[in-house]
């Protein structure tokens with residue numbers, strides 16, 4: 454009996470972020486905003502990523518799936534991949550219904566992150582910021598080029614301060630968990 458309970462609790466913990474997201478999308482201020490969507494496609498027409506990917510990524514389909522309860526597909530399968538959104542907010546500005554697309558994308562990204570379901574490019578860049586205080590750390594070749602262009606040396610960064618700030622968010626723990634996962638994969 455105890456084992457069954459433990460199994461159920463473990464299962465609940467695993468699906469919790471998706472359940473919470475579903476609640477947000479069905480019963481909250483955000484849900485009211487989502488319900489205003491009438492599928493006009495203005496957001497997809499204006500989205501620069503949709504244009505670049507010839508519609509493979511498009512914000513309208515994310516809003517549609519969020520409205521119809523496909524949170525698992527959005528968070529776990531990443532189909533469509535919300536991480537492709539550059540958060541430029543053009544879609545939100547253009548939406549005739551004032552749907553809060555930006556907030557929807559953030560919620561889906563956060564739920565995905567709680568499963569460590571984050572593209573490598575994002576985590577590598579975040580790791581660089583954590584370790585060096587910059588997404589692109591200063592290197593001799595960069596400094597040389599700056600000198601040639603008559604630019605001043607790149608400004609230094611207070612790495613400890615940045616680590617402290619990131620430590621106040623879930624980012625530090627996510628980076629640690631991803632590193633452990635990668636080590637485990639290497640050992641296999």
Ligand code: SF4
Nearest residue numbers: 490491493494496548
């Ligand atoms: S522009 Fe707004 S109303 Fe139109 S499809 Fe996109 S989210 Fe829905």
Ligand code: SF4
Nearest residue numbers: 500538539541542544
């Ligand atoms: S915020 Fe994302 S979905 Fe909206 S227009 Fe920009 S890239 Fe496209």
